[in-house]
Amino acid sequence: MYDMLYNLINVVFGFNWPTWLISLIGHAAVAAILFAVAPFQMLFLTYYERRAIARMQDRVGPNRVGPEGIFQPIADGVKMFTKEDIVPKAADRWVHLIAPCVVVAPTMFMFAVVPWGPGMVPVDLNVGLLFFFAISSISAVGLMMAGWASNNKFALLGAMRSVAQMVSYEIPAILSLLAIVMITGTLSIVSIIDAQAGLFINSVDLPGVPDWGLGWFIFTPVGFLAFFCFFIAALAEGERTPFDIPEADSEIVAGYMTEYSGMKFGLFYLAQYVLNFLLCGMTAIIFFGGWQGPGVNWLYSQAISPANPEGMWLFNVLAGVLGVFYFLAKTYFFFFVMIWIRGAYPRLRVDQLMDFGWKFLIPLTLVNMLSAAIWVGLTRWGAAEGLAFIEGWSAGVRWGVAFALTLIINLATYIMMARIYAASQAARSRLELEELRDLAAMSR
Amino acid sequence: MNILIQVIFGLLSALIVGAAMMAVTVRNIIHAALWLIACFFGVGALYLLLEAEFIAVVQVLIYVGAVSILILFAIMLTRQIEGARHLVTGWRLWVTIAICVALFATVLVPTLLSHNWNVPPPVIAEGSDLPAEPLAGAAELGRDFVFVYLLHFQVTGVLLTMALIGAIVIAFEERARRRRVLTLAEEHALREQKKNRGTEEQENR
Amino acid sequence: MTQAIPLEAVLVVAATLFCIGLFGALARRSMVGVLIGVELMLNAVNINLVAFWRYLEPGFTGGLTFVIFIITVAAAEAAVGLALIIAVYRTWLTSNVDNVDSMKG
Numbered sequence: 001m002y003d004m005l006y007n008l009i010n011v012v013f014g015f016n017w018p019t020w021l022i023s024l025i026g027h028a029a030v031a032a033i034l035f036a037v038a039p040f041q042m043l044f045l046t047y048y049e050r051r052a053i054a055r056m057q058d059r060v061g062p063n064r065v066g067p068e069g070i071f072q073p074i075a076d077g078v079k080m081f082t083k084e085d086i087v088p089k090a091a092d093r094w095v096h097l098i099a100p101c102v103v104v105a106p107t108m109f110m111f112a113v114v115p116w117g118p119g120m121v122p123v124d125l126n127v128g129l130l131f132f133f134a135i136s137s138i139s140a141v142g143l144m145m146a147g148w149a150s151n152n153k154f155a156l157l158g159a160m161r162s163v164a165q166m167v168s169y170e171i172p173a174i175l176s177l178l179a180i181v182m183i184t185g186t187l188s189i190v191s192i193i194d195a196q197a198g199l200f201i202n203s204v205d206l207p208g209v210p211d212w213g214l215g216w217f218i219f220t221p222v223g224f225l226a227f228f229c230f231f232i233a234a235l236a237e238g239e240r241t242p243f244d245i246p247e248a249d250s251e252i253v254a255g256y257m258t259e260y261s262g263m264k265f266g267l268f269y270l271a272q273y274v275l276n277f278l279l280c281g282m283t284a285i286i287f288f289g290g291w292q293g294p295g296v297n298w299l300y301s302q303a304i305s306p307a308n309p310e311g312m313w314l315f316n317v318l319a320g321v322l323g324v325f326y327f328l329a330k331t332y333f334f335f336f337v338m339i340w341i342r343g344a345y346p347r348l349r350v351d352q353l354m355d356f357g358w359k360f361l362i363p364l365t366l367v368n369m370l371s372a373a374i375w376v377g378l379t380r381w382g383a384a385e386g387l388a389f390i391e392g393w394s395a396g397v398r399w400g401v402a403f404a405l406t407l408i409i410n411l412a413t414y415i416m417m418a419r420i421y422a423a424s425q426a427a428r429s430r431l432e433l434e435e436l437r438d439l440a441a442m443s444r
Numbered sequence: 445m446n447i448l449i450q451v452i453f454g455l456l457s458a459l460i461v462g463a464a465m466m467a468v469t470v471r472n473i474i475h476a477a478l479w480l481i482a483c484f485f486g487v488g489a490l491y492l493l494l495e496a497e498f499i500a501v502v503q504v505l506i507y508v509g510a511v512s513i514l515i516l517f518a519i520m521l522t523r524q525i526e527g528a529r530h531l532v533t534g535w536r537l538w539v540t541i542a543i544c545v546a547l548f549a550t551v552l553v554p555t556l557l558s559h560n561w562n563v564p565p566p567v568i569a570e571g572s573d574l575p576a577e578p579l580a581g582a583a584e585l586g587r588d589f590v591f592v593y594l595l596h597f598q599v600t601g602v603l604l605t606m607a608l609i610g611a612i613v614i615a616f617e618e619r620a621r622r623r624r625v626l627t628l629a630e631e632h633a634l635r636e637q638k639k640n641r642g643t644e645e646q647e648n649r
Numbered sequence: 650m651t652q653a654i655p656l657e658a659v660l661v662v663a664a665t666l667f668c669i670g671l672f673g674a675l676a677r678r679s680m681v682g683v684l685i686g687v688e689l690m691l692n693a694v695n696i697n698l699v700a701f702w703r704y705l706e707p708g709f710t711g712g713l714t715f716v717i718f719i720i721t722v723a724a725a726e727a728a729v730g731l732a733l734i735i736a737v738y739r740t741w742l743t744s745n746v747d748n749v750d751s752m753k754g
Contacts, residue, residue: 020448127582130501137509141481144516148474167513187582443633449653457662464666464689468673473681480685487692494703499716506720511688511727518731519681522738531676544672552664561656563704578708588710600721607725615732
């Protein structure tokens with residue numbers, strides 16, 4: 001893309017600008033596009049969520065503004081803009097003002113490494129995956145600032161809850177992704193997507209598989225357990241039901257957003273929906289192949305790319321459109337699953353949330369990393385690494401043994417962990433009941 | 445290109461030094477922690493400028509995402525946000541300033557500037573104006589952690605486990621000693637109980 | 650990159666940061682303030698190590714591993730230090746360094 005820009009400016013127009021200026025212009029253009037796309041996603045997702053949840057609750061949802069109510073988010077946005085911006089007298093003015101920006105900025109940063117289609121990535125960082133999660137952890141600081149600066153008990157409680165939740169659930173999220181990183185051997189998001197070509201089987205582990213773009217990690221036991229843990233952690237990171245404790249409106253009003261109004265409140269909303277979109281997108285990218293799907297790779301092999309400079313530009317467009325379609329379809333599907341869970345499950349309590357993260361998800365992800373190590377050893381290692389006995393096996397046999405072994409390990413661990421966890425929770429609730437009974441006896 | 449890098453470096457140094465100054469001098473300790481976060485962020489950006497991508501990301505992940513959050517939590521749990529005297533006063537302040545300035549002006553800077561660092565000349569690749577140096581990245585780092593620095597790596601793991609256990613043991617408050625916050629209903633029940641006891645005593649009299 | 654900025658410039662920034670951190674660690678009265686100063690000093694050391702790695706041994710991972718170890722130690726130190734602060738606050742109801750002096754002879 002920057003080569004094209006370079007050609008256009010220096011060769012066609014003959015301006016002879018220095019390369020750094022051109023790359024600056026190119027990056028600025030991409031950033032501008034992303035800044036336009038992010039709020040648009042938020043507008044669409046609010047409408048989507050309200051309509052979907054309305055259907056689940058046997059209502060109609062917003063249907064007055066425009067055909068089927070599709071302009072409702074715009075009307076809401078106008079309302080937000082025109083509302084009065086109230087700052088509490090006792091608030092810490094500057095921190096109160098900066099907090100929404102600190103929450104929104106990281107979500108915009110995170111778009112920098114998300115690939116939308118084949119060859120359509122703003123920056124292909126070597127450490128893209130880690131970058132994504134490092135940046136997402138910054139918004140916790142913003143939440144803390146918002147909660148503290150508001151000088152309001154509910155806001156502070158909500159901020160403490162949300163930060164504790166985000167920090168604890170970051171660990172299972174990153175650990176479950178580490179299993180995938182071990183299998184692919186790279187932290188670059190683009191390479192992780194490239195590794196998912198094939199047909200129900202990864203073409204890296206089993207060469208010679210037809211490339212239909214369906215070699216997603218979800219079809220392996222390691223990937224499935226990682227997806228299970230990651231999606232739950234993503235629900236907690238994005239503060240979705242059943243983990244919407246920080247803004248549990250029946251307990252602490254609106255959490256850290258209590259003292260915000262007008263556009264600052266809108267910014268928090270924007271950050272939340274964009275974060276949810278990105279987490280769904282990341283789920284789709286890591287476990288469901290991102291833009292991979294039947295046909296995309298074939299189209300892209302005909303297009304202009306670094307590997308094939310003599311391609312047709314038409315195929316670029318086609319591959320891009322199809323890739324973005326697959327990516328967005330998967331992402332919106334996961335957002336639908338989030339709404340579905342919101343419609344189906346009640347909210348957890350704070351201590352239950354912490355228990356679940358630390359005592360159930362983290363052990364499960366650690367065992368999953370062991371499975372990933374076994375997978376890598378069985379499918380790729382040989383005599384050089386000290387596994388001489390699998391030297392003679394064919395790729396198919398290796399793959400089958402690895403699949404069976406990791407499946408057994410993961411399934412056994414899951415069943416065992418679920419039993420232990422259920423027993424401990426039952427014991428705990430029994431204790432709580434006894435305590436309550438004692439209290440009742442005391443007050444009688 | 446060089447001018448751009450120099451401008452960015454200047455801005456980053458200004459951010460780092462300015463934020464650090466604010467972090468150690470502002471009265472409000474929460475503001476100090478927020479300035480500290482700004483400083484961490486500047487340092488992370490400086491790592492990016494020095495082409496240490498992995499370290500930069502780790503800096504943001506650990507310092508901005510975890511350590512500063514921990515500090516903010518500790519401030520909020522100890523509720524000592526604004527003290528009347530946030531710095532030491534009198535002669536102690538002047539001695540402290542003197543120590544820091546003396547260290548900076550007479551030891552660190554002269555040594556840094558006078559020492560011959562033997563920086564190797566940049567390797568210029570053929571046909572390109574950008575130096576093609578063999579930069580160690582995340583992959584090399586991971587390999588060396590397993591093959592060269594394995595013992596150190598495991599010792600750090602043990603250290604982290606010890607820190608985790610130690611922090612829990614130190615900060616743990618036994619359930620029995622914990623001050624229980626009563627719910628509104630419980631408070632009401634207690635009040636009723638006291639009232640009843642009072643009336644009973646009156647009746648007994 | 651290495652031609653644009655001399656190594657000394659990066660080192661001077663790190664030295665400044667170190668001295669500011671030292672000032673914070675010595676002059677602050679609240680324990681959290683002292684901890685902030687110590688974190689600044691550790692960051693200054695990290696900048697030094699990364700700069701040495703980049704300018705002197707870019708192909709060798711030794712400098713980077715040092716940085717990772719220091720970050721780990723800093724995280725552990727912060728966790729234990731803040732646990733101590735909370736424990737001290739619970740006992741003395743203060744988190745100022747000067748007020749915790751019951752061991753004074």
